[in-house]
Amino acid sequence: MIEKGKISAFQMGVMMYPGILATAILTVPSITATYAKQDLWIAPIWACPIGLLIVLVFLQLHKHFPGKNIIQYSENILGRLIGKTLGIYYLFFFLHNSGFVIREYAEFIITSVLPKTPIVLVIVGMTLVSAFAVKGGVEVIARSALVFLPLFMFPLLLMGLMVLPEMEPRNMLPVMGNGIKPSLKGAFFPIEWYGDFIYMSFLLPFLKDEKGGKWGMISVMAITLTMVITNLTTIFVFGGSTTELLYPVMNVFRYISLADFFEHVESIVIAVWITGMFVKFSLIYYALVLGVAQWLNVSDYKSFVLPIGFLQVIFSIWVAPNFQQMGQFFTTAGSFYFPSIQIILPLFLLFVALIKKKYKDKSPKSSIVQ
Amino acid sequence: MNHFLSQSMTKLFLVLLLFSASFLLTGCWDRREVNDTALVLGAAIDKEKGENIKLTIQVLIPRAVSGGQQGAGGGGEGPTVLVRSAIGENMADATSKLQTEFPRKIFWGHCKVYIIGTKLAKAGGLHKQIDFWLRHPEPRERADLFVSVGKAANILELQPPLELYVGQALRKLSEMHIGMSVTVKDFEQMLKGDTGTALLPLIKTLPPLTGNKQETIANIIGTAIFKKDKMVGQIDTKVTRGLLWLRNEVEVTAVTVNPKKGETISLDPIREKTKLIPTIKNGKWKILAKITSEGTIVQNGSHLDIMSTDITKRIEKELEKDIKQRLNLPLIQVKNGMNVDAFGFADAFHRKYPKEWEKVKDHWDKVLPQVDVKIAIKTRIRRPGLTTTPAGVPENEVEKK
Numbered sequence: 075m076i077e078k079g080k081i082s083a084f085q086m087g088v089m090m091y092p093g094i095l096a097t098a099i100l101t102v103p104s105i106t107a108t109y110a111k112q113d114l115w116i117a118p119i120w121a122c123p124i125g126l127l128i129v130l131v132f133l134q135l136h137k138h139f140p141g142k143n144i145i146q147y148s149e150n151i152l153g154r155l156i157g158k159t160l161g162i163y164y165l166f167f168f169l170h171n172s173g174f175v176i177r178e179y180a181e182f183i184i185t186s187v188l189p190k191t192p193i194v195l196v197i198v199g200m201t202l203v204s205a206f207a208v209k210g211g212v213e214v215i216a217r218s219a220l221v222f223l224p225l226f227m228f229p230l231l232l233m234g235l236m237v238l239p240e241m242e243p244r245n246m247l248p249v250m251g252n253g254i255k256p257s258l259k260g261a262f263f264p265i266e267w268y269g270d271f272i273y274m275s276f277l278l279p280f281l282k283d284e285k286g287g288k289w290g291m292i293s294v295m296a297i298t299l300t301m302v303i304t305n306l307t308t309i310f311v312f313g314g315s316t317t318e319l320l321y322p323v324m325n326v327f328r329y330i331s332l333a334d335f336f337e338h339v340e341s342i343v344i345a346v347w348i349t350g351m352f353v354k355f356s357l358i359y360y361a362l363v364l365g366v367a368q369w370l371n372v373s374d375y376k377s378f379v380l381p382i383g384f385l386q387v388i389f390s391i392w393v394a395p396n397f398q399q400m401g402q403f404f405t406t407a408g409s410f411y412f413p414s415i416q417i418i419l420p421l422f423l424l425f426v427a428l429i430k431k432k433y434k435d436k437s438p439k440s441s442i443v444q
Numbered sequence: 445m446n447h448f449l450s451q452s453m454t455k456l457f458l459v460l461l462l463f464s465a466s467f468l469l470t471g472c473w474d475r476r477e478v479n480d481t482a483l484v485l486g487a488a489i490d491k492e493k494g495e496n497i498k499l500t501i502q503v504l505i506p507r508a509v510s511g512g513q514q515g516a517g518g519g520g521e522g523p524t525v526l527v528r529s530a531i532g533e534n535m536a537d538a539t540s541k542l543q544t545e546f547p548r549k550i551f552w553g554h555c556k557v558y559i560i561g562t563k564l565a566k567a568g569g570l571h572k573q574i575d576f577w578l579r580h581p582e583p584r585e586r587a588d589l590f591v592s593v594g595k596a597a598n599i600l601e602l603q604p605p606l607e608l609y610v611g612q613a614l615r616k617l618s619e620m621h622i623g624m625s626v627t628v629k630d631f632e633q634m635l636k637g638d639t640g641t642a643l644l645p646l647i648k649t650l651p652p653l654t655g656n657k658q659e660t661i662a663n664i665i666g667t668a669i670f671k672k673d674k675m676v677g678q679i680d681t682k683v684t685r686g687l688l689w690l691r692n693e694v695e696v697t698a699v700t701v702n703p704k705k706g707e708t709i710s711l712d713p714i715r716e717k718t719k720l721i722p723t724i725k726n727g728k729w730k731i732l733a734k735i736t737s738e739g740t741i742v743q744n745g746s747h748l749d750i751m752s753t754d755i756t757k758r759i760e761k762e763l764e765k766d767i768k769q770r771l772n773l774p775l776i777q778v779k780n781g782m783n784v785d786a787f788g789f790a791d792a793f794h795r796k797y798p799k800e801w802e803k804v805k806d807h808w809d810k811v812l813p814q815v816d817v818k819i820a821i822k823t824r825i826r827r828p829g830l831t832t833t834p835a836g837v838p839e840n841e842v843e844k845k
Contacts, residue, residue, distance in 0.1 A: 185581065187474070187581070188473065188474045189474065189581060190473040190474050191473040191474050244791070247795035247796075248794065248795050248796070248798040251794070251795075251799075252798065252802075311629075312629065312633065313637075314633060314637060315629070315636050318578070318632070318636070325585065328585060328586070329585060329586055337586075338553070338584075
């Protein structure tokens with residue numbers, strides 16, 4: 075095995091939490107609100123079962139192929155040629171996805187705090203830092219996630235408390251005034267982000283214990299809960315104008331003013347946010363680098379870290395010429411692109427694996443390890 | 445030996461790397477020194493010829509503030525703020541023109557007050573200006589908005605006797621909730637709301653007491669009423685109180701009733717709550733405004749013994765009558781007079797009857813006059829204050845019933 079590190083299931087859950095949320099609380103509330111309006115907070119609840127489904131699918135796949143990740147077992151399931159093709163398809167997807175993730179992060183930093191700084195600098199800065207973590211292996215990422223998690227969660231949970239005087243709970247009424255449809259439509263976007271649970275496939279083989287399922291589920295629940303809380307807060311504070319804001323959660327932080335001196339806190343929040351982004355990006359980065367090494371059957375992945383980091387920087391520039399087009403991608407093609415690769419394809423893999431197992435069980439030579 | 449060399453080389457490399465990281469931490473492009481920024485404390489926009497606006501900004505003079513703190517004493521120092529204006533097509537354009545007059549970079553992050561001239565407010569199209577405050581990363585969405593009687597720029601020139609600059613004085617006035625208190629975010633939300641009705645506090649320069657004409661502040665004299673970001677009318681403070689009461693935003697008011705001619709009893713309400721309950725029955729749209737108010741008696745200028753439960757009940761009834769009258773004022777002036785829904789009736793209907801609302805939302809103006817408003821008030825006098833019988837009245841003259 076290329077990676078010798080071991081993590082606990084709890085650490086995996088901790089990694090997945092900012093792994094989804096770091097970007098899911100940037101533009102997602104705004105995009106969701108354009109469809110769901112005041113039912114914005116319901117959308118993550120609809121999306122939650124899909125998140126649980128993804129976790130279940132990967133757990134099942136893990137059960138059939140312990141010690142292997144999606145790049146590896148797609149070969150076992152679909153055969154060498156198709157498996158390898160699917161593998162490279164996934165690797166390109168991870169590259170594309172990491173481009174989106176880091177671009178989203180950089181756009182957020184540029185628009186909110188560093189308007190004059192070249193975007194490449196922000197991207198390269200994050201990529202370099204993550205490169206160190208990725209070189210360090212899965213344990214390093216897991217431990218940094220553990221350190222950053224309280225930092226990352228703290229402002230999100232406290233946010234509601236600090237804007238309490240500004241809240242107008244009436245804003246959420248009427249609940250499902252236009253029926254169930256708007257909130258269901260809005261749920262498409264959280265689903266796009268829940269798809270990132272695909273990276274769990276790369277962590278499951280390194281688990282010390284068998285509690286992967288439990289902590290995966292807990293992670294999905296915690297993410298849903300956090301999304302519901304942040305969405306409710308934005309609805310309570312901004313009401314109908316949530317759709318107009320690009321980063322509603324940041325605007326809520328900007329609106330905090332306690333006793334006339336505790337204000338302008340968003341710079342601290344952004345600093346904390348970066349730690350979450352670091353975990354998310356490192357996770358994708360790691361999955362990509364490890365995947366490439368495994369796909370090529372190379373014994374060490376470390377030599378790939380910097381070249382792939384370079385590719386990610388380029389991809390982050392390539393994914394979209396401007397913010398508008400990136401937003402459009404998420405609302406149009408993205409709502410099919412992400413789920414089809416992150417949800418439907420793994421489901422298909424599981425389906426084929428189960429059928430194959432059924433046939434193989436009859437013959438004594440079983441290649442699938444149970 | 446070789447191993448040792450490579451180890452020390454790695455260490456050297458690491459140290460160099462750490463040092464090089466410090467270059468990344470300076471934020472070269474967006475570096476901004478405090479002594480290179482001109483802090484805007486307040487801004488005023490007025491209408492100019494054509495579509496242009498005149499932007500006036502009030503900038504802090506740091507030297508004056510730090511000098512004052514060292515305790516020179518007296519009021520003979522120079523002004524703490526500098527006021528400059530420029531004409532431009534919009535906020536951003538005027539700002540860039542203003543920038544040519546300042547050796548320091550204009551910084552909006554601390555501008556907490558925006559004043560809009562009546563002329564601009566009445567011309568409409570305010571959304572063009574508020575967009576800048578929400579889109580630009582520097583201005584805060586928490587800044588307070590005001591509409592001034594006359595030119596807004598004049599208000600920034602005032603030197604308030606109690607505060608450092610006008611913006612601070614206005615902000616503190618607004619925080620007391622004697623009139624509407626509206627931030628940029630609130631205004632935007634109101635414009636985006638179901639009816640597009642927005643309310644802003646209306647301010648006017650107080651007549652100065654001393655010879656110095658500038659040494660005064662502007663105070664809130666009422667509310668400017670906007671329909672689709674165009675000012676359509678204004679109401680005075682008394683009507684505003686009633687309006688605030690209906691909007692459940694009222695905070696400090698003393699309610700005074702006259703049990704007999706020439707006699708007064710005042711109540712200081714501690715808790716007020718207003719609930720708008722909409723009902724649609726047989727196609728008739730009704731609003732029930734349920735108001736509860738409780739408080740303490742602060743002055744008893746009558747002969748009544750307010751310790752008596754009967755009298756308390758009687759005063760409660762009187763108070764209810766008085767409050768009802770106050771609440772009727774805005775209903776008559778704003779709802780019937782201007783046909784503007786400044787009370788949130790539309791939102792109340794939307795929340796409870798989303799389907800019915802969907803049908804009328806395009807012609808709410810026609811529905812509003814037919815909406816029947818009923819007011820139900822419950823006043824509770826909780827305690828009499830520190831004294832029992834009216835002060836300075838002989839025992840035998842006190843009316844016990």
